Amino acid sequence: MRDNDSSDRDPRNVRHDRGGFFLRPLGRTHFACIRDCFHAIRRKASPKVAKSVYRTHCMGTLSVSLVVIVAVIVVATATNARIAAEEDNPPRPSHDDPAVKRPAEQRKDESVQQRNKEMVLGKATVQSALIDRSRREILAGAQATAAASGKSVRQYSYCVSAKGEVGGAGVQQQFENVVFRTLNDARGWPRAGATFTYSADSGQCDFVVYLAQPSLMTSFSDNCSDKYSCRVGNDVIINEARWNGATERMLQAGMSLDRYRSMVINHEVGHRLGHLDNEHVCPGPQALAPLMQEQSIDLHGCAPNEWPTDSELWID
Structure with a gap:
């Protein structure tokens, strides 16, 4: 049997003798509120009671629901717009990014890699090319020294x-x-x-x-x-x-x-x-x-x- 102590009575949680139904606490869905109002009418509650029930317990729920729905729509729209923009215009890498190299730097790295590869495959390629370019100069220097030796x-x-x-x-x-x-x-x-x-x-x-x-x-x-x-x-x-x-x-x-x-x-x-x-x-x-x-x-x-x-x- 429910305790009828007046200290526990809440205007949002009472049994209305005229309406003959019990209102549940806030937190219900808006559709549940409409259902309660419908039951109040069927049970011949006065229009004043039904209207009070709807205003007191359903309007707040409806307002919160509308705010949440609008917020979800706004966030979803913004997210879709951002994704579409990124797909159409992918972000360009910054030259400050160490992983991104300018053409000149890339060519330099490729040159170093090729030189290292030649050294690994065989020193003859690198060294013979060097000596071929300078052989005449070296010999000319020796001849000049010999001629000046007296x-x-x-x-x-x-x-x-x-x-x-x-x-x-x-x-x-x-x-x-x-x-x-x-x-x-x-x-x-x-x-x-x-x-x-x-x-x-x-x-x-x-x-x-x-x-x-x-x-x-x-x-x-x-x-x-x-x-x-x-x-x-x-x-x-x-x-x-x-x-x-x-x-x-x-x-x-x-x-x-x-x-x-x-x-x-x-x-x-x-x-x-x-x-x-x-x-x-x-x-x-x-x-x-x-x-x-x-x-x-x-x-x-x-x-x-x-x-x-x-x-x-x-x-x-």
């Missing part, structure tokens, strides 16, 4: 070859490039009047520069060692182990691998020009070692040096 100018032709397993065509091309650059460097034998040109015809060579597998060094002569480079007659033999690793003594003394390569080429070709090992020795602590000193074996307190000193500028 000594008799001598022109030598050399070939390049390999013996044993010393690497592919790329390694041999790199080897020839370094030989050419070193022999015609203005700091080297051109100061003694010598210039050098490469020949692919073994019958036209004054001497041959070999890159040789260490275990095959003694095949040129029993006097050669598998630890160091050697010269036998017109054969200048560069030990592949020294070419790729220099010697610990020289590296500790501060000579880089590139400098060591220049030193060993100039030293062994120096023998072909008539020089002997240790014909000059270290003049004093930290002085430049003479080129023909056996620096790979002992520096004798000198600083490593890859170029002929003034006292070595002669050709036999």
Whole structure:
């Protein structure tokens, strides 16, 4: 039985004796409110009661429903319009975006990638192209130095070859490039009047520069060692182990691998020009070692040096 305590009575939640029906709390749908009004009329509630029921409980619900419906329509319309606009006019990337690159930057990246690819596929392509463009200039510089040396100018032709397993065509091309650059460097034998040109015809060579597998060094002569480079007659033999690793003594003394390569080429070709090992020795602590000193074996307190000193500028 429902409690009729007046403290719990709510004008929105009462039983009307004249209408004979019970009104539920707010929160019902608008259609439920209309249904209650219809029942009030059927049960012969007075028009005043029915009108009060509708105004009190249904108008608020109707107003809220209309507001919600309008808001949903507005949001849906705006969303559809934005989607349509994006489809018709997609956003353009900004140049500030690091992922977006200007044409010049893209071309630069492609150039770098191509250059790296060439280096990976084989150093011969890159290095031969470089040497082809500068070979004449290098030789012209050597000829000018030789002419200005005041000594008799001598022109030598050399070939390049390999013996044993010393690497592919790329390694041999790199080897020839370094030989050419070193022999015609203005700091080297051109100061003694010598210039050098490469020949692919073994019958036209004054001497041959070999890159040789260490275990095959003694095949040129029993006097050669598998630890160091050697010269036998017109054969200048560069030990592949020294070419790729220099010697610990020289590296500790501060000579880089590139400098060591220049030193060993100039030293062994120096023998072909008539020089002997240790014909000059270290003049004093930290002085430049003479080129023909056996620096790979002992520096004798000198600083490593890859170029002929003034006292070595002669050709036999």
